[in-house]
Amino acid sequence: MTKASVTRTFTAVARIRAEASADTFTSGPQYIGSATRPEAAPAKIPRMSERTVRIGGLAGAIAYAALIGWLYLQQPQTFAQVTGGLTSAVGAYRIDDRAFEEGLRFFRNDQFVEARMAFERADPAVRDPVTQFYIAYSYYRQGWGRMYSDDELYALGLQAVDRALALAPGGRVVVEDENLGMKSAEELKAELEAGLRREMSDFNPARLLRERK
Amino acid sequence: MTAVREALVLPGLLLTVVLLGGMRLTDHLAFVPPPLFALVLAVLLLGTLIRSGALAPERLVHAARPPLAAANGGLALVALFLASAQVFHLVTPDSGLPRLAFDVFFLVLLLNTWASAPDRTRLLRSLMVIFGSAFVFKFILLAAISDPSGGRLHRMMQVLLDGVTLGTLTQQPFHPALGYLAFLTLALFLAAVALLPPSVRRRGRLEIPPGELLAEPVMGEIAEGERQH
Numbered sequence: 001m002t003k004a005s006v007t008r009t010f011t012a013v014a015r016i017r018a019e020a021s022a023d024t025f026t027s028g029p030q031y032i033g034s035a036t037r038p039e040a041a042p043a044k045i046p047r048m049s050e051r052t053v054r055i056g057g058l059a060g061a062i063a064y065a066a067l068i069g070w071l072y073l074q075q076p077q078t079f080a081q082v083t084g085g086l087t088s089a090v091g092a093y094r095i096d097d098r099a100f101e102e103g104l105r106f107f108r109n110d111q112f113v114e115a116r117m118a119f120e121r122a123d124p125a126v127r128d129p130v131t132q133f134y135i136a137y138s139y140y141r142q143g144w145g146r147m148y149s150d151d152e153l154y155a156l157g158l159q160a161v162d163r164a165l166a167l168a169p170g171g172r173v174v175v176e177d178e179n180l181g182m183k184s185a186e187e188l189k190a191e192l193e194a195g196l197r198r199e200m201s202d203f204n205p206a207r208l209l210r211e212r213k
Numbered sequence: 214m215t216a217v218r219e220a221l222v223l224p225g226l227l228l229t230v231v232l233l234g235g236m237r238l239t240d241h242l243a244f245v246p247p248p249l250f251a252l253v254l255a256v257l258l259l260g261t262l263i264r265s266g267a268l269a270p271e272r273l274v275h276a277a278r279p280p281l282a283a284a285n286g287g288l289a290l291v292a293l294f295l296a297s298a299q300v301f302h303l304v305t306p307d308s309g310l311p312r313l314a315f316d317v318f319f320l321v322l323l324l325n326t327w328a329s330a331p332d333r334t335r336l337l338r339s340l341m342v343i344f345g346s347a348f349v350f351k352f353i354l355l356a357a358i359s360d361p362s363g364g365r366l367h368r369m370m371q372v373l374l375d376g377v378t379l380g381t382l383t384q385q386p387f388h389p390a391l392g393y394l395a396f397l398t399l400a401l402f403l404a405a406v407a408l409l410p411p412s413v414r415r416r417g418r419l420e421i422p423p424g425e426l427l428a429e430p431v432m433g434e435i436a437e438g439e440r441q442h
Contacts, residue, residue, distance in 0.1 A: 050216045054281045057220025061228060061288050068232045077241035 076125075084125015095131055096122045107134060108179055112142040129168035133175055133185055136160035140192055144212045148202075149195040158192045161185050181213025214272065214410040220285040226405040227292035233398040234299025238388035247298040250316055251305070255297035257323040264327060265336040266412035268293075273410060293409070300402045303395055304347035306355055306384055315347065333411050340406060344399050351384075352392040359384045 070089075076082045087093040103118030115138050123131040139157030143150035164173050164185050173185035182188045191213065201207070237243045247255075262268040273286025305315045322343060331339060358374065360367070 051281065053216045054220045054285050057216075057224065058281070058284055058288065060221070061224035061285075061292070064225070064228045065231075065288075065292070068228060071232070072235065072244045072246055075244060077243070079242070082242075 078124070080124040081126055084123075084127050088125065088127040093125065093127050095128045098122075100131060103131075103134065107138055107141075110141065112138040126163060127167060129164040129173045129185075130175055132160050132164035132167060133173050133188070136164060136185075136188055136192070137180065137182075140188060140195075141212060143195070146208055146210070151196055154192050154195045158189065158196070161189045161192060165189070181211075216282075216285075218408060219273070219282070219289060219410075223289040223405060223408060224285075224292050226401050226408070227289065227296040230296035230398055230402045230405065231292065231299050233394055233401075234296065234303045236394065238391050238394070239385075245302070247295075247302040251298040251302040254301045254316075254319050254323060255294050257320070257327065258297045258301075259294060261323055261327045261336065262406070262409065263412075264330050265333055267333040267336050267406065268409045269412040272412075293405070296402055296405065300344065300399065303398060304344055304351055306351050308384060311351075311355060311384070315351075319343075319347075337403070337407055341403055344403065348395060348399055352387070352395055355384050356387055356392065359386055362386075 067086075070085070071082070074085055076085055084093055099118050099122035103115045103122055106112070106115035106118055116135055119131050119135050119138070122128075126132065136157045136159075139153045139160060143153030143157065165171050168185070175183055177183065182191060235245045235247065237245050259268070263270060270290060273290055274283050275286075278286065301319060305319070306312045326336065326339060358371070
């Protein structure tokens with residue numbers, strides 16, 4: 001550091017100290033003040049306003065980071081799932097009742113593809129355990145066969161019932177519907193898993209007499 | 214550094230990079246966390262930024278700072294680390310030989326930059342070139358090679374290339390919006406790096422950036438320098 005540059009720096013420091021002592025807003029136990037070029041006006045930020053900015057910034061950044069963490073953990077696959085998940089987090093998520101009723105009507109008429117489309121429309125964010133239960137049930141009924149079951153549909157049903165269980169408070173879904181042979185998600189999951197397993201009982205001729213639940 | 218920049222602008226930019234850097238668009242949306250190697254590269258990048266004077270961590274987190282300011286600074290540092298990891302993850306090809314080549318390329322380049330210790334301006338230029346060229350390679354060249362929607366000749370060339378490289382060169386096709394998203398993410402990251410508080414000490418010289426707040430220890434060093442002369 002040359003003599004001239006040290007002198008110039010020291011002059012700037014002296015100016016800063018003078019400004020710092022005159023500025024009651026920015027002076028503090030550890031801060032000296034604002035170092036500025038000689039021609040520039042010193043930036044005076046009222047203490048309260050700076051504090052507000054810092055608190056607001058901290059709170060906003062933590063909330064933003066929490067949102068990002070939530071997105072990485074939950075892995076929503078559509079923007080509807082993002083917004084649905086957020087509204088669900090604050091307890092404001094509601095399914096479309098009309099679409100749900102349509103889905104139920106299709107389901108009871110054994111129109112399973114149409115039923116699932118209506119259920120998906122009713123619960124676009126995939127946040128409602130009962131709707132997911134019905135979707136899983138529609139895969140079960142569509143995939144059920146007296147001779148054999150459709151593994152692909154059963155696997156999709158298993159995914160849906162797992163979603164229902166994950167979404168339900170306490171991990172329990174019970175649907176009081178007279179049309180259903182299985183009223184809980186646990187029964188449905190066990191039935192779907194049994195359908196996917198290969199075992200000796202699959203060759204039991206008595207299977208032909210069983211009924212769809 | 215002003216409170217607005219430290220508490221609002223830097224965390225906002227860097228967290229947006231964290232968000233967009235891991236976002237993948239295919240037929241659905243996915244958020245991919247950075248691989249372990251990206252974390253290693255991020256550590257190296259932070260080290261290089263500090264060594265070159267582009268980042269003075271003591272101006273963000275220091276015992277002499279008020280707790281609220283230190284919390285703002287700490288958050289900005291954490292966000293910088295995560296954003297760096299996500300940016301490396303973003304510009305590195307997803308699979309095959311290009312991924313391996315890029316990982317080695319970034320590692321060697323960062324170690325070389327660390328060893329040569331360029332000043333802040335040169336480091337920023339260097340980062341722009343590194344990330345810019347990686348972007349061009351992944352999102353323009355590799356994307357064009359891997360594009361399945363080309364004509365018959367294009368597909369024949371693709372099959373030939375796959376045969377020669379044993380299928381290690383071509384990548385999964387991107388969503389058209391991903392390249393634009395990646396460009397925006399890189400621009401935000403480079404802007405955030407340029408806004409980081411630089412070191413006031415550089416190779417034995419003390420420099421006061423115009424319009425910057427100085428902490429007491431730095432002022433002490435200036436006074437010490439004056440006494441010695």
